[in-house]
Amino acid sequence: MAKHYRTLQSLCKKKTPNRESVSQLLDLKSSARREFIDSDSFCEEDRHKKILEDIGHVMEELQRILDKNNIYYIDELKGRWDDFCQKVQFFGVWKKLLKPPVGMDKVEQAVSILRVLPSLFPSSSAPLKKLGHVSEALVHVLEEKEDPNDYLKKRRLSCPVLIVSLSNCLLAVRDVPITTLPKDKVTQGVLYLVAYYYALH
Template sequence: MSNKPADINSPDTHCPATLAKHYKTLQTLFKRKNPNHQDVSQAFIDSNTIREEDRHKKVLEAYPCFKDIGHVMEELHRILDKDNGNFINELKGRWQDFCQKVQFFGVWKKTLKPPMGMDQAEQALEILRVLPSLFPSTSAPPKRARDASEALVHVLEDQEDPNTYLMKRPLSCPVLIVSPSNCILAVGDVPITMFPKDEVTEGALYLMAYYYTLHLTYPKCVATLLSVIQTEVLLDKIHERDLTSSYKKSMADWNAFIGQ
């Protein structure tokens, strides 16, 4: 069973010659002084012509625009609801509403404490840490990962070097690496982009945008959680074959809690 955030295939995109031609076009577009992101957003990323382990490196080499979070969010917009000009604002609103409910859900489950005296970034990090346990998968994280939240976020310890951490990391999925002042979003062992720490409140949306843009498979240890975010926040339906028992149980518990 595969957990894919998007299944976007075109019969015209499978030819390597077509792919190479398209890469060249995209590189030309983005090298312009003021690239038209709408033109660049017509890009395709053919998930069948590049091995998933190499995909992020190949794609980012061909599409340097995807090192820009704003552009990756626009790509998510294009994939999910391209005709809705207010999509990004609506998405952020749904994520904020989801997090508020998760805060109460976590307190009820005794995995979160009431956020007294915490700033928004600290609250967001606590939510990211507990989300995998609130919407658990049946698969355990790799042995060298402390827990499933390492598939989402890692807060650097004193004197810990982010590059050293990435080289040792047992997971290859997108991750947020948080320092006292900023966040690095990385895929595999490659740092992609950096943003201010206070934007970690939207960090999960950035991760989802990279899953969709790069056509990456959800890691098994957080597949349930990411599927819940996909359906509840992104409002993107899951294929019937990916409706796992853990997803169904998590959604039943969640809907019972929020009264649906």
């Protein structure tokens, strides 16, 4: 696996990395890589550093884990997420946990849905007291003058999180920012969040 990661790193460090070569190498070593990631070969706090920081490859990893023979899996997943959001919105309004989306743009709707998901589908285990609101495990909406780096340093959870500010979205794992997206791509950010949950097991 050390040789595998060295080869991947050398391919990714090139000025114009060959995406197909990286994908092919990831395909060839998929099961061995999953065993390595799931093993105790490195500390839990270093686990995210061993995962590729290229979002495209993490999405491909999600496809390898869930439906490796379906080349259309990611496109299908995006469609299923849109359908799910519509149903959850209806369910949330019916349960009086969401306001009707009248006058809300798509970003506000998506963030509202993310914030109420844990309340609509509660876990059987109690949330950590230090967590505050249970949705903080998935998404954090920054206050007007709140700094994302300060928030990440204070955050005690190791799971991936989507941080939403006035202008963009930041996907982070532990205290490491992975990628920034325009705010109107928040629904895409949710799919990346799911991909990192699976990739990090």
